[in-house]
Amino acid sequence: MRSYLDFEKPVAEIESRIEDLRSFANGESSEALGEELTKLEIRAAKTLGELYANLSPWQKTLVARHPQRPHFGDYVTNLFTDFTPLSGDRLFGEDAAIVGGFARFRGSAICVIGQEKGSDTESRLKHNFGMARPEGYRKAVRLMDLADRFALPVISLVDTAGAFPGVDAEERGQAEAIARSTDKALSLGVANVAVILGEGGSGGAIAIASCNRVLMLEHAIYTVASPEASASILWRDTSKAQEAATNMKITAQDLLRFGIIDTIIEEPLGGAHREPMAAVKSVGEAIANALQGLGNLSPEGLREARADKFLAMGRKI
Secondary structure (H helix, E strand, O other), rough: OOOHHHHHHHHHHHHHHHHHHHHOOOOOOHHHHHHHHHHHHHHHHEEEHHHHHOOOOHHHHHHHOOOOOOOOOHHHHHHHHEEEEEEOOOOOOOOOOOEEEHHHHHEEEEEEEEEEOOOOOOHOOOOOHHOHHHHHHHHHHHHHHHHHHHHOOOEEEEEEEEOOOOOOHHHHHHHHHHHHHHHHHHOOOOOEEEEEEEEHHHHHHHHHHHHOEEEEEEEOEEEEOHHHHHHHHHOOOOHHHHHHHHOOOOEHHHHHHHOOOEEEEEEOOOOOOOOHHHHHHHHHHHHHHHHHHOOOOOOHHOOOOOOOOHHHHHOOO
């Protein structure tokens, strides 16, 4: 069953009428009914297009968080073959928020790492809503070390509100784990490509997104802190989250202009949650193009290009 966001109510009403007409027809067809359905479908598509052509940063935030957007598991299942996940950080334990392992992408061996938010209550609790503890980032470092050793490209699929802020995570060195993961991503001698799928939140995202190429879905967000957290910090008022979202420049369009990301991946009309497999296919094409563009660089060339990319951000802003 499709879930609608508040600003999508005009579309929801039209599509509800379409479903009612189809139910009323009960398998029977008539010219008048067919014409009415066609008119409503055209109207729904037009309304949806107008809404998504003028989304505010806050509305994009809601789309990026939509529970029906495709998640890490959907991309792995449909883009990669022979996926073999590895578990544990060899220091403390396993963290289910970050999933990673080795697979084949269009016939070539790669390492894939990403946050899994989960798609229902049980899986969301299992994966802690994609918010990793230190052992998750240390597992990511272990995977990147292996990828570097065997000269395998690394693909990072980012979708997290941020690293887990609990006391137990802090006790086990959350900040240090994030810093080491970020450092490892920056120092790899193999090509690495990150894709911001939904939310790219704070250090929890940058820990695996410090890559040669950073791609971002059209309605995703990438931010140092959530709009709600920023509103709380700046104004001590979470009701100003919409204002914070606008001022923080967290959309793909803003970040491309600032040079923070390299490519915007177009989403299906109405967002990735309306046509998940179309979104997955677009992400696959974008990853393939990014890897192809990095294929001729040496290990040292990849490190230098990555360093230049991130140093240039500080000079531009």
